[in-house]
Every structure is written in structure tokens, then in C-alpha cells.
Amino acid sequence: MIIAPSLLASDHTRFGREVERASRSGADWLHLDIMDGHFVPNISFGPEVVRAVRPLSKLFFDVHLMCSKPDILLEPFAKGGADQITIHVELGEAVAPLIWKIKSLGKKVGLAVNPPTPIATVQPYLAMIDCLLVMTVNPGFGGQSFIYETLPKIQQADIWRRELKLAYRVEVDGGINHQTAGECAAAGADTFVSGTTLFKAPNLRAAVKKMRKAVNEHDPALADLAITEHRPDHPQLAL
Numbered sequence: 001m002i003i004a005p006s007l008l009a010s011d012h013t014r015f016g017r018e019v020e021r022a023s024r025s026g027a028d029w030l031h032l033d034i035m036d037g038h039f040v041p042n043i044s045f046g047p048e049v050v051r052a053v054r055p056l057s058k059l060f061f062d063v064h065l066m067c068s069k070p071d072i073l074l075e076p077f078a079k080g081g082a083d084q085i086t087i088h089v090e091l092g093e094a095v096a097p098l099i100w101k102i103k104s105l106g107k108k109v110g111l112a113v114n115p116p117t118p119i120a121t122v123q124p125y126l127a128m129i130d131c132l133l134v135m136t137v138n139p140g141f142g143g144q145s146f147i148y149e150t151l152p153k154i155q156q157a158d159i160w161r162r163e164l165k166l167a168y169r170v171e172v173d174g175g176i177n178h179q180t181a182g183e184c185a186a187a188g189a190d191t192f193v194s195g196t197t198l199f200k201a202p203n204l205r206a207a208v209k210k211m212r213k214a215v216n217e218h219d220p221a222l223a224d225l226a227i228t229e230h231r232p233d234h235p236q237l238a239l
């Protein structure tokens with residue numbers, strides 16, 4: 001399993017320290033939410049922030065682009081230190097060329113699907129991606145409540161993965177707490193983004209550990225899954 005604290009919920013007056021705190025927390029990835037004020041009604045931060053914090057951490061940087069025109073942003077984020085770049089399936093015809101461009105930059109590819117968008121829209125791309133991000137809230141803000149109607153989409157994503165013998169990760173993002181992480185694991189998710197629950201906890205390390213335990217209780221098989229995506233200079237983590 002992968003636990004990915006979302007930097008959006010960290011203390012924005014001290015991004016550097018917060019990235020270091022996440023690095024020491026026992027988490028596997030750092031999730032970085034990029035919002036453009038157009039695809040979603042909020043603005044977060046850009047490639048310069050990613051570049052600035054990159055030297056502070058060896059965590060895998062999972063960059064989630066909630067942007068209408070990601071084409072112009074792929075190279076800056078790749079150069080800034082993203083390990084995986086996720087775009088949204090709602091971009092329609094732009095999706096396939098964006099996937100190929102992310103691949104050509106040597107980065108892992110994520111594809112996200114919003115709660116109101118049918119899961120069938122991701123089907124044509126499944127063989128091309130490393131990670132399928134099932135949004136469990138409407139994107140734009142941290143701290144929202146988990147939308148339970150998204151659970152069947154997680155199940156479908158996992159069913160396709162097994163039927164098609166593909167290896168993409170099934171990632172969930174939005175309203176993930178210790179309870180909903182377990183429920184998502186039971187539905188087939190293996191990668192858990194969590195902002196408020198982890199960064200606002202009194203002890204980030206303890207919160208990560210508790211989330212890992214909650215996931216294991218729902219799906220012990222995930223405990224045996226080693227991380228395959230790791231930075232070259234980062235020791236393989238045994239989970």
C-alpha cells in the first residue's frame with residue numbers, strides 16, 4: 001500500500017518544514033495538489049514551489065494537476081521534480097496526447113476521475129497509465145466529506161485491473177480518514193491520499209501508522225505489496 005499525505009493541508013507558512021515532517025513520517029509518497037482557479041474554483045501553488053522543496057525529501061512526488069490546460073505545465077513540473085503527474089479524464093480529447101507527453105518526459109502517468117464522471121470514461125486509457133485516481137470528493141478543497149457513492153467506481157477499477165491483467169495503482173483522494181481508508185481498501189484501493197486527517201493530526205507519524213493499520217485490517221493482502229515505484233537513491237521500503 002501507499003500512504004500519501006497531501007501538502008495542501010500542511011502549514012503554508014512553512015512548506016519546507018512540512019515536507020521534511022512528511023519525509024520523516026513513514027509515509028510513502030507526498031501528494032501535491034495543483035489548482036488553476038479554472039478547472040477547480042481554487043488556486044494552490046505552482047512548479048516553483050515543487051522545485052524549491054524537491055531537495056528536502058526523497059519521497060516520491062505525486063503531482064495532481066487540477067488544471068484546464070496541463071499541456072503548458074507538464075515540463076515545468078517534470079523539471080521541478082515530479083515523479084508522477086496526474087491529469088483529469090474530464091479533459092476529453094486532450095487526454096491521450098497528455099498521457100504520451102508525460103511518458104516522453106520520463107514520468108509515471110496518473111489519470112483522475114471526478115465523482116460525477118462515469119468510470120467508463122477511463123477505460124480506453126487503462127493500458128497506458130500507472131495510476132488511476134478515483135476522486136472521492138469534488139476536487140478544489142481539502143477537508144471535505146468522503147462521497148460514498150464513489151465506492152463502486154473503486155470496485156470497478158480493481159475488477160478491470162484483474163480482468164485485464166494490468167498493474168495500475170488504484171488511488172483514492174478526498175475525505176480519506178482512518179475509517180474511509182479502510183472502506184476504500186476493502187473496495188480495492190491500494191494508494192491513499194490524505195490531507196486533513198494526516199497533516200492536522202497532533203502527530204503525523206502516528207497518524208500514518210494508524211492509517212496503515214486501518215488499511216491492513218480491511219485488506220491484509222496489501223501489507224505484502226512492496227513499493228515498486230521508488231526514487232533510485234531511496235531504499236526500497238518493506239511494507
Ligand code: DX5
Nearest residue numbers: 006139140142143175195196
Ligand atoms: C482535493 C485534493 C485533495 C485534498 C485532500 O481537491 O485533490 O488531494 O488535498 O484533502 P483531504 O484529505 O483533507 O480531503
Ligand code: ZN
Nearest residue numbers: 031033064173
Ligand atoms: Zn489531490
